[in-house]
Every structure is written in structure tokens, then in C-alpha cells.
Amino acid sequence: MVLHSRRPGGSRSGAVLLGLLFLGACGSGSGPIQIGVAANFTDPLSLPIRYGAQLAVEEINAAGGINGRPLELVEREDYADADSAIVVATDFYNSPVVAVIGHGFSGPTLAAAPVYNGGSDPLLEISPAASAPAVTDAGPYTFRVCPSDLAHGSALAHWARERLGLARGAVFYTNSEYGRGIRAAFESEFASLDGSVIGAYPYLGDTPDVSPYVDLLSRNKRAQFMVIAGYDPDARTILTEARKKSLTIPAMGGDGLEQIALAGPVANGTYVTSSYFPQTDTPANTRFVAAYRQRFPAAGDPNGSGAAAYDAVYMLRETMRRVGTDRQAVRDAFAGIGTTTPAYEGAMGTIAFDENGDVPSLKIYVGEVRDGVMKLAEGQ
Numbered sequence: 293m294v295l296h297s298r299r300p301g302g303s304r305s306g307a308v309l310l311g312l313l314f315l316g317a318c319g320s321g322s323g324p325i326q327i328g329v330a331a332n333f334t335d336p337l338s339l340p341i342r343y344g345a346q347l348a349v350e351e352i353n354a355a356g357g358i359n360g361r362p363l364e365l366v367e368r369e370d371y372a373d374a375d376s377a378i379v380v381a382t383d384f385y386n387s388p389v390v391a392v393i394g395h396g397f398s399g400p401t402l403a404a405a406p407v408y409n410g411g412s413d414p415l416l417e418i419s420p421a422a423s424a425p426a427v428t429d430a431g432p433y434t435f436r437v438c439p440s441d442l443a444h445g446s447a448l449a450h451w452a453r454e455r456l457g458l459a460r461g462a463v464f465y466t467n468s469e470y471g472r473g474i475r476a477a478f479e480s481e482f483a484s485l486d487g488s489v490i491g492a493y494p495y496l497g498d499t500p501d502v503s504p505y506v507d508l509l510s511r512n513k514r515a516q517f518m519v520i521a522g523y524d525p526d527a528r529t530i531l532t533e534a535r536k537k538s539l540t541i542p543a544m545g546g547d548g549l550e551q552i553a554l555a556g557p558v559a560n561g562t563y564v565t566s567s568y569f570p571q572t573d574t575p576a577n578t579r580f581v582a583a584y585r586q587r588f589p590a591a592g593d594p595n596g597s598g599a600a601a602y603d604a605v606y607m608l609r610e611t612m613r614r615v616g617t618d619r620q621a622v623r624d625a626f627a628g629i630g631t632t633t634p635a636y637e638g639a640m641g642t643i644a645f646d647e648n649g650d651v652p653s654l655k656i657y658v659g660e661v662r663d664g665v666m667k668l669a670e671g672q
Contacts, residue, residue, distance in 0.1 A: 324364035325357075325617055327608060328389040329601065330380050330404075331396030331420075332372035337550065338396035340598025341420050342367060343588050345393055348605035351583070358612050363605070370395050374403035381407035384415060390617045391416040391626075393604045396597060398424035398469065405430035416623045418608075420600030423547065424469050428648045433623055435649035437600035437640060439656055441470060444546035444565045445477025447656040448519060451563060452544065453485040455658075455671060458516040460488050462509055464502060464530050465521035467494040474521035474546045490514050498525035502533055510537045520545040528555040531562070550595055553666040562661045567654045568596030568640055569668055580639035596640065603638035610636070 329345045331338040349363045357363060366389060370377040377400030384392050385407055392408065392415060395401040401422035408417040409431030419427065419436040423444070427436055452458045463478065465471035471494075479489050493505040509515050518534070520527045520543055527549050534543070535558055544563035545552070552559045570581050570593040580602055584594045594602075607629060608622070615621040629636055630644020635653060637643075644653040660669040 322361060324362045325612065326364045326366050326387065326389045327605065328366045328368065328384045328387075328392035328394065330368045330370050330377070330384070330392060330394030330400075331597075332400075333367070333369055335372060335396070337595065338372070338421070338597060340591070340595050341393065341396055341601040343584065343591060344420075344594060344598035344601035345605050347584060347587050348602045348609075350587070352605070352609050358609055363609075368394075370400045370404075372397050372400060374399050376400070377404040378407060380404065381415075381417075384408075385411065385413075389415065390612070390619060390622055391418065391608055393418050393420065393601050395419060396421055398422040398427060401434070401436075402426055402430055405434045409433045413619055414623070415619055416626060418604045418626075420604060421597040423473075425473055426469070428650055430649075432627075432649070435626065435645060437604055437643060437651060437654075438547075438596060439567050439652075439654050440650060441473035441546065442477045443567075443652075443656050445474045445479075445521075446481040447565045447658065448474075448478050448544055448546065448563075449481035449485060449487065451565075451658050451669075452517055452519075453482060453487045455669075456517070456542065458542070459486070460490050460514055461517045461519055462505075462515040463489055463492040463519045463521060464505065465492065465494055465519075466500075466523065466526060467496055470548060471521040474548075475519070478519055478521070495522075495526065498523075499529050500526055502530050503537075506530075506533045506537050506539055509534075509541075510539045515541055517542040517544065519543075520549065523548040524551045524555070527552050527562075528558065531555065531558045547596065550666070553661045553664055556664060559661045560663065563669060564659045564661070564666065565656050566596060566659055567656055568599050569657055569659060569666075570594055571668055572641070572657075574637075574639075574641070576637055577639045577641075594639075599639040603636065603640050603643060606638065607636050607643070 331341045368380045381404035401419045408415045414433045417434045465475040549564045611625045615625045635644035642653045658669045659666045
């Protein structure tokens with residue numbers, strides 16, 4: 293989701309080097325087909341990537357694999373750290389892996405992209421959740437199965453102006469590529485709709501000191517709503533501070549707030565954009581959610597990262613059924629989904645790649661926290 297990791301931390305490349313195991317060669321003609329999956333599996337937003345990929349692999353193998361060959365998932369932890377992601381990418385690159393589903397956040401995805409896109413035998417990188425605009429230009433072997441931050445910022449602007457009828461807003465944004473991207477996209481689109489941003493307030497960390505900003509908004513009473521371009525922990529802090537100061541204007545944010553409902557009553561009424569909701573009533577998503585709940589009963593409902601990883605494995609299956617496992621052939625066929633071959637109808641919706649490996653075909657939904665639960669907002 294973000295250009296830098298969602299939660300800053302030191303380099304763990306040494307830990308990864310110690311922890312990585314050598315990827316042994318598998319039979320090129322009849323042995324397992326290896327697919328890599330890399331993310332920060334200790335993060336609750338990225339753990340579903342592992343689950344979604346595992347579920348798809350298990351289903352495909354139970355149905356006979358790919359042209360008689362089973363899939364083998366090779367999992368690697370990247371700690372949401374750029375240095376670690378480079379180490380993992382190098383390990384995958386020099387292995388029999390045919391494609392990689394990862395990384396979970398934009399920072400690691402972008403750090404690893406030069407490895408996957410380089411050398412004499414580039415490797416397909418498919419991120420389920422890297423939403424930073426820079427991913428568009430990361431290289432011809434880097435794809436994503438999620439909309440960019442530009443789409444989320446634009447959707448927030450239209451929701452505030454057209455659905456809620458509000459003309460003046462304030463923006464709190466985490467001072468990272470993710471926060472700045474959401475802010476810039478929102479402000480640009482909101483201005484085009486004759487809306488105005490009366491203040492934009494940067495912050496850092498999960499528990500930012502935003503009390504001066506909240507005091508200002510409480511005193512002048514000009515802002516009709518606020519955008520929080522950040523993540524669940526910092527949004528919780530901002531919402532709590534706002535309620536303390538009796539600032540009760542509507543709040544909204546991008547997909548970084550996908551778990552804000554867990555903050556309790558303080559989050560009620562918050563609007564959140566997302567490219568995925570488990571309640572979406574399509575045949576593909578209904579099947580996926582039912583299978584996910586059965587396979588991982590303690591995990592809760594899947595998020596967009598899990599659904600995207602699941603879809604990515606199935607798209608790879610369809611691709612390799614047709615062209616085999618040569619890395620370049622797989623990349624070229626994968627890139628043609630939605631152009632040279634039909635769009636893929638998956639749990640995420642209609643997936644069709646453009647020339648940059650982006651998916652403008654995916655819809656942005658707006659959710660609303662009601663009684664501690666994130667639900668699709670009315671009117672969609």
C-alpha cells in the first residue's frame with residue numbers, strides 16, 4: 293500500500309539472510325511448479341496474502357494441478373522492510389520460482405522491483421496491495437492487483453462532494469509516500485469539483501500529536517469533514533482527539549483504514565474506500581469467501597490483499613496452462629489479461645491490465661463503520 297513500510301522499522305536483511313533456506317531445483321518437466329509469495333506475515337493486513345495464496349494452491353492441486361503438475365508455494369517473510377525485500381527478491385530470482393506474489397506493501401514492492409525486472413531472466417512480480425503511484429513505473433515485470441492511491445483519493449473527493457454534499461474539508465496525512473499520495477489525489481479531484489481544502493496537516497507515527505490541528509478546526513468550525521490519509525492506529529488517535537474536543541464532523545480515509553472499525557464507537561460513521569468488501573455479491577467472491585472461512589475459521593473475513601493473492605494464483609494457473617512455465621512467456625501472457633485474452637472475473641472483480649500493469653478495471657467502493665462493523669455505504 294505504501295511506498296515506505298506502513299510502520300517504520302530498521303533493516304532486517306541480516307535476519308532474512310540467516311532465515312532464508314536454499315530453494316532447491318524442482319523438475320522442469322514433471323515436478324512441482326514453484327510460485328513465491330512474499331509479505332510481512334506478522335501484519336494483520338498482510339497475513340491474508342499468505343492465506344489467499346495457500347487456499348488457491350490447495351484448490352488447484354486438488355483439481356489436478358497445472359497440466360498434471362502440482363503447484364508449490366514458497367513463502368518468504370519480508371518484514372515490510374525494503375532491504376529485506378531485496379534479499380528475498382534475489383533469493384527468488386536465483387531459484388526455480390516462476391512468478392512471485394508480493395510484496396505486501398508498496399515500499400518493499402518498489403525496492404524489490406529492480407531485482408525482478410533486471411538481469412537476463414526477469415521474474416514476474418504481482419503485488420496484491422502495493423497502491424503507490426510509483427508502482428506504475430516500476431518495470432515491465434511488476435504488476436499489481438489493486439487500484440492506486442490516485443483512485444482512492446479521487447473516490448474520496450467524489451464521495452464528499454457529490455454524495456455528502458460537502459464543500460470544505462481538512463486533510464490529516466501521514467508524511468509518507470502513501471499519505472502524500474492520497475492527499476494530493478484528493479485535493480486535486482476535490483478542487484475540480486469546486487471543493488476547497490482549508491488545511492492540510494502532516495504527522496508521523498501511530499500515535500501522532502495532532503491536538504494543535506484539532507484545536508484549530510474546533511475553534512474556526514470551517515471544516516465540514518476531515519480526510520485521514522493514514523492507517524488504522526493513527527486514525528484511531530486522530531478520531532479520539534477530535535471527539536475529546538467535540539469535533540464531530542464526518543471522517544473518511546483510504547484503504548489504510550480498512551480495520552478502523554476495530555477502534556470501537558469512536559470510529560462509527562467513518563467512511564473508507566476499498567477495492568474489496570467480503571460482502572460483495574458476485575459468484576466468484578461468494579465462492580472465495582465461503583472457502584476462505586471454511587479453511588481459516590479463526591482468521592475472520594478476508595481483506596482485499598487476501599482476495600487479490602487468491603485471484604493472482606488462479607490467473608497464473610490459467611496463464612501457465614496455455615504457455616508453460618518459461619518466465620518471459622508467463623509474463624507476456626499475464627500482461628495480456630484483458631486485452632489479448634479475456635478479463636479475469638475473480639473475487640476482486642473484473643481484472644484487466646493496462647500497459648503499465650495497473651488494473652483500472654477494478655471498482656472503488658466506499659464503506660461506512662456502523663455499530664463497530666464496516667459495511668458497504670448506502671447508495672452503491
